[in-house]
Amino acid sequence: MEKLTDLKTQIDRCSKCGNCQSVCPLYAVEKRETHVARGKIFLLDRLTDGQTRWTKRLQEVMSTCLLCRTCVTNCPNEVQAERLIRAAREEAGSTLGLSFWKKSAFHFLLTSGGRLNLLARLLWVYERSGIQKLVRSSGLLGQLPWGLAEKESALPRAASRAFSSQVPQVVTAHTPRMRVAYFYGCMTNHAYTGTGHSTVRVLTQNGASVVLPRQLCCGLPALASGDRGTAERLARENIRLLSQTPFDYVVTDCASCGSMLKEYGELLGDGAAVPFSAKVKDVTELLAGPLGFTPGPVPFRAKITYHDPCHLKRYQGIYTQPRALLSAVQGISFTEMKHADACCGSAGSFNITHYRLSTAVGGQKAANVMKSGAESVATGCPACRLQIERCLKAAGSRISVLHTVDVLASTYGEV
Amino acid sequence: MNVANEMVRILGKDRVLDTEEDRLAYAFDGTMLTGVPDVVVFPRCTEQVQQVLCFANREGVPVYPRGAGTGLSGGSIPDGGIAMVMIDMDKILEIDRENLLCVVEPGVVTETLQKAAEAMGLFYPPDPGSLKACTIGGNIAENAGGPRALKYGVTGDYVLGLSVVTPDGGFVRTGGRTVKNVTGFDLTSLLVGSEGMLGVVTRAILKLLPHPEAARTALASFSSVESAAEAVSEIISRGIIPTALELMDDVTIRCVENYVKMGLPLDAGAILLIEVDGPRCLVDEQIVKVASACEDARATRIEVARDEDERDKLWKARRSVSAAVVQLNPTKISEDATVPRSKVAQLVRRLKQIAREYDVKMAVFGHAGDGNLHPNILANRRDPEEMKRVEEAVGALFEAALELGGTLSGEHGIGLMKARYLQKEAGETGIQMMRAIKRALDPNNILNPGKMLWG
Numbered sequence: 001m002e003k004l005t006d007l008k009t010q011i012d013r014c015s016k017c018g019n020c021q022s023v024c025p026l027y028a029v030e031k032r033e034t035h036v037a038r039g040k041i042f043l044l045d046r047l048t049d050g051q052t053r054w055t056k057r058l059q060e061v062m063s064t065c066l067l068c069r070t071c072v073t074n075c076p077n078e079v080q081a082e083r084l085i086r087a088a089r090e091e092a093g094s095t096l097g098l099s100f101w102k103k104s105a106f107h108f109l110l111t112s113g114g115r116l117n118l119l120a121r122l123l124w125v126y127e128r129s130g131i132q133k134l135v136r137s138s139g140l141l142g143q144l145p146w147g148l149a150e151k152e153s154a155l156p157r158a159a160s161r162a163f164s165s166q167v168p169q170v171v172t173a174h175t176p177r178m179r180v181a182y183f184y185g186c187m188t189n190h191a192y193t194g195t196g197h198s199t200v201r202v203l204t205q206n207g208a209s210v211v212l213p214r215q216l217c218c219g220l221p222a223l224a225s226g227d228r229g230t231a232e233r234l235a236r237e238n239i240r241l242l243s244q245t246p247f248d249y250v251v252t253d254c255a256s257c258g259s260m261l262k263e264y265g266e267l268l269g270d271g272a273a274v275p276f277s278a279k280v281k282d283v284t285e286l287l288a289g290p291l292g293f294t295p296g297p298v299p300f301r302a303k304i305t306y307h308d309p310c311h312l313k314r315y316q317g318i319y320t321q322p323r324a325l326l327s328a329v330q331g332i333s334f335t336e337m338k339h340a341d342a343c344c345g346s347a348g349s350f351n352i353t354h355y356r357l358s359t360a361v362g363g364q365k366a367a368n369v370m371k372s373g374a375e376s377v378a379t380g381c382p383a384c385r386l387q388i389e390r391c392l393k394a395a396g397s398r399i400s401v402l403h404t405v406d407v408l409a410s411t412y413g414e415v
Numbered sequence: 416m417n418v419a420n421e422m423v424r425i426l427g428k429d430r431v432l433d434t435e436e437d438r439l440a441y442a443f444d445g446t447m448l449t450g451v452p453d454v455v456v457f458p459r460c461t462e463q464v465q466q467v468l469c470f471a472n473r474e475g476v477p478v479y480p481r482g483a484g485t486g487l488s489g490g491s492i493p494d495g496g497i498a499m500v501m502i503d504m505d506k507i508l509e510i511d512r513e514n515l516l517c518v519v520e521p522g523v524v525t526e527t528l529q530k531a532a533e534a535m536g537l538f539y540p541p542d543p544g545s546l547k548a549c550t551i552g553g554n555i556a557e558n559a560g561g562p563r564a565l566k567y568g569v570t571g572d573y574v575l576g577l578s579v580v581t582p583d584g585g586f587v588r589t590g591g592r593t594v595k596n597v598t599g600f601d602l603t604s605l606l607v608g609s610e611g612m613l614g615v616v617t618r619a620i621l622k623l624l625p626h627p628e629a630a631r632t633a634l635a636s637f638s639s640v641e642s643a644a645e646a647v648s649e650i651i652s653r654g655i656i657p658t659a660l661e662l663m664d665d666v667t668i669r670c671v672e673n674y675v676k677m678g679l680p681l682d683a684g685a686i687l688l689i690e691v692d693g694p695r696c697l698v699d700e701q702i703v704k705v706a707s708a709c710e711d712a713r714a715t716r717i718e719v720a721r722d723e724d725e726r727d728k729l730w731k732a733r734r735s736v737s738a739a740v741v742q743l744n745p746t747k748i749s750e751d752a753t754v755p756r757s758k759v760a761q762l763v764r765r766l767k768q769i770a771r772e773y774d775v776k777m778a779v780f781g782h783a784g785d786g787n788l789h790p791n792i793l794a795n796r797r798d799p800e801e802m803k804r805v806e807e808a809v810g811a812l813f814e815a816a817l818e819l820g821g822t823l824s825g826e827h828g829i830g831l832m833k834a835r836y837l838q839k840e841a842g843e844t845g846i847q848m849m850r851a852i853k854r855a856l857d858p859n860n861i862l863n864p865g866k867m868l869w870g
Contacts, residue, residue, distance in 0.1 A: 012746060
């Protein structure tokens with residue numbers, strides 16, 4: 001466990017110059033020092049010096065961060081703010097406890113594929129049976145406490161059947177050059193099943209056989225909220241499950257899962273986790289790198305732009321690859337939007353716990369997408385996709401949001 | 416009387432913070448100094464600022480105005496009382512191309528104004544190091560400078576007029592929209608650099624310039640600071656006033672090279688980063704003259720950027736300084752002692768002596784063209800013995816600057832950091848005069864008490 005007191009040198013390096021203010025997406029919508037890195041770091045300095053103690057308000061301050069790393073990449077003294085804030089959340093969680101909702105979610109749902117499946121089915125029934133319509137029109141949501149009405153609107157649209165139950169355990173390429181284990185993640189599995197099929201298609205078309213082992217949540221939601229125990233448990237279990245069949249690489253199409261899988265080595269620090277993490281690749285990283293990508297014959301006739309997920313660009317350094325892949329597709333007219341790498345404000349469960357701030361940040365993203373003149377926006381993270389879809393819809397836009405691999409897969413024609 | 420309740424009544428609930436955590440988040444600026452306010456408020460208009468000050472003046476509650484909190488003198492550090500944060504008054508109200516001016520609220524970020532002006536082909540030159548975060552209000556209060564000051568001057572040179580709330584909640588307009596204005600005392604100049612002690616700026620009329628067409632940049636290495644200083648006088652004696660003349664000493668060079676590996680000469684005694692701007696045909700000519708001036712001053716290497724990419728690469732050396740020097744030690748104490756240009760080499764020599772004498776790690780860099788150096792002491796703030804030596808070294812470097820005919824502060828201001836040295840430069844009568852002004856305008860000592868004059 002990374003203790004705050006072990007990170008004292010990081011705290012000491014902060015000169016409180018204020019550069020973090022100028023890049024923080026939360027500060028941009030609400031200019032308060034508690035939103036930015038230096039404000040949080042000053043509070044942690046006091047805390048670690050024993051001058052203050054953990055309080056609910058301090059925990060709330062630490063939870064008000066997108067962990068987007070924008071301040072980290074712009075910090076003249078290279079303070080690793082997100083490491084500090086994650087360690088703080090962990091300490092807050094063990095001192096004050098996590099909220100009832102988070103605790104239930106991490107311990108009950110995410111640690112079991114079956115229970116998450118069941119929830120996704122219930123959500124599907126809720127959304128498609130007319131109950132959602134009824135509930136929304138009844139005004140019942142507005143009567144409920146905790147801002148449930150807003151939170152309800154941030155829910156993903158659940159798939160009728162999980163992706164994992166729609167595909168065989170192995171899909172072999174025509175002339176396989178490598179074998180990859182596909183970590184599809186919870187969002188692709190339960191909300192964006194189409195992206196799962198796209199990934200399998202693009203990989204096999206380009207010569208990778210795809211194994212789809214049983215898997216659990218990557219553990220990032222737990223880790224980001226300060227529940228390291230659950231995250232470690234999930235990491236160990238995922239390594240065990242994925243390592244049951246041999247693979248050249250572990251591939252994922254979720255930026256968040258990818259960054260987490262790459263962190264398993266550091267998280268567990270054992271002989272199995274380090275080599276496992278070294279083999280993890282984002283799907284665009286694999287296609288633009290060791291596997292290679294040859295687009296199919298069908299053109300994608302649209303003006304398209306690309307949103308950089310924080311977990312791809314600033315956590316994994318991947319931002320040229322998706323652009324290169326998209327540009328290789330026939331018919332595409334690629335255009336950069338302003339602030340393409342600005343956080344969309346989703347940040348895992350932040351869009352549920354801090355709905356108002358998250359929506360304000362997402363609104364700016366939506367505005368930049370719309371100003372770009374693109375007809376579609378591609379991205380590499382299902383969580384960003386959900387957020388951008390929601391915010392574009394709220395702004396009255398019909399611009400579609402796709403995963404990069406959805407665009408690539410479309411070049412191989414209808415299935 | 417509960418101050419927080421009263422503030423909520425005036426400003427509304429979402430503009431007042433009073434939990435311990437929120438107050439602590441406004442207890443600091445860009446220095447190591449701290450002081451916790453009793454309540455933090457965010458006014459949105461002049462009337463609200465007036466109401467807050469009316470109340471504070473009546474009840475004797477100190478008010479500490481603050482912008483982005485990036486100051487380097489402790490000028491905005493509270494000591495109880497009300498921290499009045501001006502950043503929510505952040506509108507650019509007008510950019511007047513015909514009269515080359517703009518009207519802004521104090522919370523506008525300096526870089527935001529520069530970009531808005533640039534979009535209209537105009538130029539707001541003052542460029543303090545923190546320009547991405549700092550605000551115009553704070554720039555005015557501290558009369559902030561920046562690298563471009565050599566050619567373009569400091570914030571105060573661009574302030575044409577101000578709207579100001581007085582310490583008792585009254586309101587006054589100073590100056591106006593004209594370049595020339597000699598009507599009455601020059602209150603604008605009195606308020607510029609008054610560090611939030613005489614009034615709170617709620618609106619400013621600022622002068623703009625046409626944006627320069629082009630810029631050219633060169634990086635020259637020298638075996639000693641003396642030759643670099645000679646190059647500076649050579650350049651200026653040839654009739655060129657560069658936009659930037661940035662000096663880095665040997666310690667800084669080694670830190671930067673070690674850190675960014677851009678091929679800086681490790682045996683160099685000093686490096687100068689030189690930039691000229693203006694019409695394209697002129698800067699192309701000037702950069703050649705700059706290079707030959709450096710040659711005549713026995714530069715060991717001269718690089719002239721041919722395009723924007725190369726220019727960016729040369730600036731990288733300067734931009735990396737901050738991150739590079741903290742590799743020596745985590746705590747950075749940045750000073751801004753300033754001497755006449757001709758004394759720069761002497762000042763650097765004295766600074767090196769001081770570093771040896773007090774056994775502190777010091778990197779010297781800064782604006783050689785206007786004599787405004789930034790000796791940065793790198794220390795460990797958790798080591799009280801070392802911090803004591805740092806304090807003594809800082810005292811010695813102020814002495815050195817004054818002995819060389821310079822000043823305590825070129826651009827950071829006095830605030831709390833240098834308050835106890837002010838008398839050395841201003842003299843007893845000088846301080847008494849300033850105190851008399853303060854007493855006349857703020858008899859109850861409401862605005863930013865304890866700063867500058869009460870070292």
